[in-house]
Each structure stands twice: as C-alpha cells, then as structure tokens.
Amino acid sequence: MKVRQVSVFLENKKGRLYEVCKRLAEEEVNIRALSIAETADYGVLRLIVNDPGKAMRVMSEGGFTVSETEVIAVEVPDVPGGLFKVLAPLYDANVNIEYLYCFVEKSGESAIVVFRVEQLDEAIRALRDGGYTVMREEDVYRI
C-alpha cells in the first residue's frame, strides 16, 4: 500500500534537473510522476518511478544526495470536488498532510493523488474506510 518515492536534493542552478533526467533516461528509468519544492537556494525533486531501487542507485552513483520516503497514492474520480472529498477522511482522522501532488491517469477518468503524511497507517485506514482505493505499489509503478 505504501509507495516508494525518490527525493533528490538540487541546487538552484542551471542544468541540475537536466542532469538528473539525463541519467534516468540513460538507465531507462521511467518517471511516473514528479513534483518540485523549492526555496531561493535549492529545491527538492520528488519522483515516482517504475523502479525506485534503480533510481536510487543511479542517482547516488551520479553524486546526488537522495532519500527514499514512503507515500500513499490514491485513485480519485477526475471530477470537480474530487480532491476535496478525498481530504475529508484524512481531516476526520486528524492526519496532517506534509505535501501532496496529483496526476491524471491515462484513461482520463481518474486522477491519482500522492500524499506525504507522518501517520501512514492511520491515513491508509481512514482512506479505505472512506471508500477510497489506496493503490498497490506495483500498480503505481506500472501506470
């Protein structure tokens, strides 16, 4: 139920994102979803890929600072209010969301929301109880 997210530390300077993507491309790592959080001096690139272990290795060997974190991916209907509704069970369960990002599935019927929370198990339970499908790890990597 928990999905492995690869995070990379990047200085805010020309060519760093390019370098990361180049290495992943060379090693045929496929990016499923990504988000970037940035400050004035640096950013953190967060990636969901088809092969997190390989991505970690490739990035480490390339001299990047990387870390692996567990996140949750939830399928929600791609309609107005979709995100709003999925937040309700988390709110009720007092789960604090550190950050999230979304992407649309190929079929276009549903969107996938990636949640980063402190209390993973509580979040999974709350979402399931709320009737949501928490995606299996291998399904996410295969999207």
Added chain:
Amino acid sequence: MRCFNPVETLEGDRLDELKLERLRSTVDRLYERVPFYRDKLDAVEYRPGDIKSLKDLESLPFTTKDDLRDNYPFGLFAVPMRDIVRIHASSGTTGKSTVVGYTAGDIQVWADLVARTIVAAGGDRDDVVHVSYGYGLFTGGLGLHYGAEKLGATALPMSGGNTKRQVRMMVDFGSTILCCTPSYALNIAEVMREMGISRDSIKLKAAILGAEPWSDEMRRQIEEELRISAHDIYGLSEVVGPGVSIECEEKKGLHVFEDSFIPEIIDPGSGKVLPPGERGELVFTNINKEGLALIRYRTRDISRLFPEPCACGRTHTRMERVTGRTDDMLIIRGVNVFPSQVEIVLMQIPGLSPHYQLVVDRVENLDVLEVQVEMSAEVFSDEIKQLEVLEKRIRDEVQSYLGVGVKVRLMEPRSIQRSEGKAVRVIDKRKI
C-alpha cells in the same frame, strides 16, 4: 602639523637611541621575570646585556599567538597580578582567547598613544569623540575612550549598535570625531539619509576607522558621504590595542609609534627580516610596556614599511595599510573568524558533511559571511520544512560560536571545490 607628544618628531638618531635603550631594558626585564622568555632566550644563548644595537633584535626569537594561548591566561605577564589594573581579551579566535594585562602605567602610555592618533586625525581638546567601537573585553572602545580623555576632548562612549540612536546623539551632542569600523561609518551615513538628517545638522569633521580591512575606494566613499577626513588606525590587543599606528593628514601610510613598538617586516616562510619597502609579515616588539610585553610578535598581517621622512613632520616610520593575512583568519565586521571555528561547529551536528566553504562578500557596505555546507544523505529530507530546520540550526550554532551573523547555504555533494592538499575554505569576494 600638530602632534600630541613631542616624541613623535624626535630626530632619527635620538629616536634610535631611545629605542635601543628601551629594547635592552625590556628584553632583560623579560629574561628576569617571565620563565617563557627566559627559556626562549636561553635557547638562542642570549645573556642580559647582549643587545648592543637595534640590529641585535633580529637574533631574538619570535612570539606567536599560540605562545599566548599556551600560556593562557596570565603566563606571559611580566608583573605580579596585584600590579595589573586592566584585562582585555581578543574577540572570537580559535579555542582560547588571548588575554592581555595592563599596569596603571601601561594604561597611561596607551592613552597617550591613542591621544596622538586623535590629534593626527585633526582632533584637539575641543572635540567630541564619538566612540562606536565596542566597549568590553575588546580593546577598541575603552582604548579610544581613554585616548580622548587623555587629550582633554569629550569622550562619548556610544559602543556599537542602535544606529538611529547613534545618529540622534551625533546631532544632539555635536560629535566631531567618529571612531568605528569603516563599514559602520558607511552604515551610519546610510541611516542618516534614511532618517532624513542632512549633513549640515551634524558637526562631524573626521573619523578614526579601523579593526577591519578597507580600501581607498571605501575611504573616498566615506569621505564624500560624510564630508569628513577618514583616517586608518591600526592596532591589536596583543601589542596594546588601537594606537599602534595611525594615518596623519598625508594619508600615505600609518605612522608606527616607534618609541613604544619596534616594527619589522619578515618573510613569513623563512622568518628573515626583509629590506625596507618589501612586503611581508608585520612583527612588533613592545619596548614601553610593563604588564605584558612581547618580543617579535608575529601579527600575521601583511604590510611593508616606508622609512622615508613624511611631509607631516613626524619622524616615526610608516607602515602600509594592512593588505592581507598570512593565515586564514577573516575579519568580519570587526570580529576575527577562523574557518576552523566553523568546522568545529559543523562537526558537532551529526550526519553533516565535513565539506564546507566560507564566502565573504560586502553587500551595501556590510560584510556578509555565507557558510556553504554540502548536503549529505544522513541529513537530507524530502520535506523543505526539515531542511529549513537544519539550515536554522547550523546558522544559530555558527552565529553563537562566532559572535557574528551568517547566512547558511545548503549545497549539492561535491559542489564545493576539492583541492590537492590544503582545502580552499575561504572565498573572499570583498573588493578591498
């Protein structure tokens, strides 16, 4: 030209006689009273009375900052503690600070030296001397203060900080001579502008600026903005504090008060004395001090000496404005900073990479110190919040250790240049 003390214009031969006599009695006294110097002098087979000419100074051993630290706190004092009336200590240096002690006589001599600097900057007893150097263990504040009083001028013990209040008092009390770091002088000018205080509402005529490196360009800027004459003052607590040398109205080097200190320029590698005019490490020997007198103290400051007579009439040799350091010490807003201190702090934060670099720049006339640290997997987080906590922790710990504000920048691994042998820890971008 006016001088505070007639000794400033003593003819060359008579000045040399005075120096020789004082050198001989100082060295012999230290041999008698300070075990550290007795051992050092014994090692070069010195016997009391061996000094026959000023040239003999060259055969004596050097004293270093480490010697002061090794004898912390009072080991090098040449008088019993009951005769010491004042203690000062150096600002944030590596490990132990260097401690200096003064007898009542030393305080008088020092005040006389500083009074000479105020006169050299155009001051007299009618002046209001606005002292914005820090008061405390640092020699700057109290040094200038006693000099102003010795001269009979009015001392205004402002100390540093609260710039608006400094400006307000400058207006209300009619300050005529400002004593502070050059960067602070510019800061004051800027705050004056912001407060809408016109130049005509202050009576400032001169500034005695020191405790940090500065350039002629900066002098021009200060002189233009404040419409004053800016004079470079040099000193270090080990030797006495401010008042070792000062620029006269000619502003072609700083007169070293040779009746109290004998300056030498040496090759920092070989230790050999260099011919006049050549640049090297500045070395001082105290010849008019009781509490703590140092033989051939290596300052690590780079300068050169101009023995030619000065148009001002003072006969004492001039030294070039200090142009650099032989070690990696940085002077940030008057505070001494060694890269090794930053290293000590970084090493105490678990998981942090040992690779760091210090970048010094001058932004809007203030020194800015950036500590660049490489991000390691141990401390990396996917949450910006956590990274900001880390940044803040590094910043707070470095600041409280150094006593000077810093900016922290997290860097990618291997982005800090590695060098063969000695790491390049400091990039100084200040255009001085």
